[in-house]
Amino acid sequence: MTHSSVCEICGQGHIVEQCDPLDVTYKGVTSAVPQYFLVCDACEIEQSGSEQGKKNRRAVTAFRKSVDGLLSGTEIKALLEQYHLTQADAAQLFGGGPVAFSKYVNDEVAQSESMDTLLRLVRRSPSVLAELAAMKGISVMTASKISHQKKTHSETMRIVRRRFAFKIDHVEYANSDERSMDIRSSRGPVAGRTRPVRSTRSFEQYPSS
């Protein structure tokens, strides 16, 4: 919600978001849960907003999850990040449906107790994740795979840089009087590693290539 929206009731003031804690009791536990609303700074009339309604529902769900001893949305988000899992990956691994993890992470829905137990097991042990992934036939990034892939990626980049440098050196050598054209054309397809780039002009210069 923009903080500068003009109040639709009085047409004078601007509506701003405010937050007041509200005591919510769940299973005998009472806690002050933040509740958001909009209020006009001129007529002071409180208004409801869909965004505030959503935030309020999430705040209550988060409180209920904490009373039930379930992982919070933030904790589930951290778990996914720990293993570099997307929400779609998580749904495939753990079940719950395609949008389940979006709802768990945003505290829109409380995960079941069994889902919570599974997530806690995986959080404690990467080998549990590996076993689960193997059971589901899904490839996941374990810590060792991630470090290996990073190494492979940097290795690839070194090779690419070396080849690119070679191409520029080579073309400049072959067409030393036409450098500007050839540096540009060296980014295009290369006919062969040992030959100059076949731009139109260099092709004319080397018809036999």
Ligand SMILES: [Zn+2]
């Ligand atoms: Zn107003």
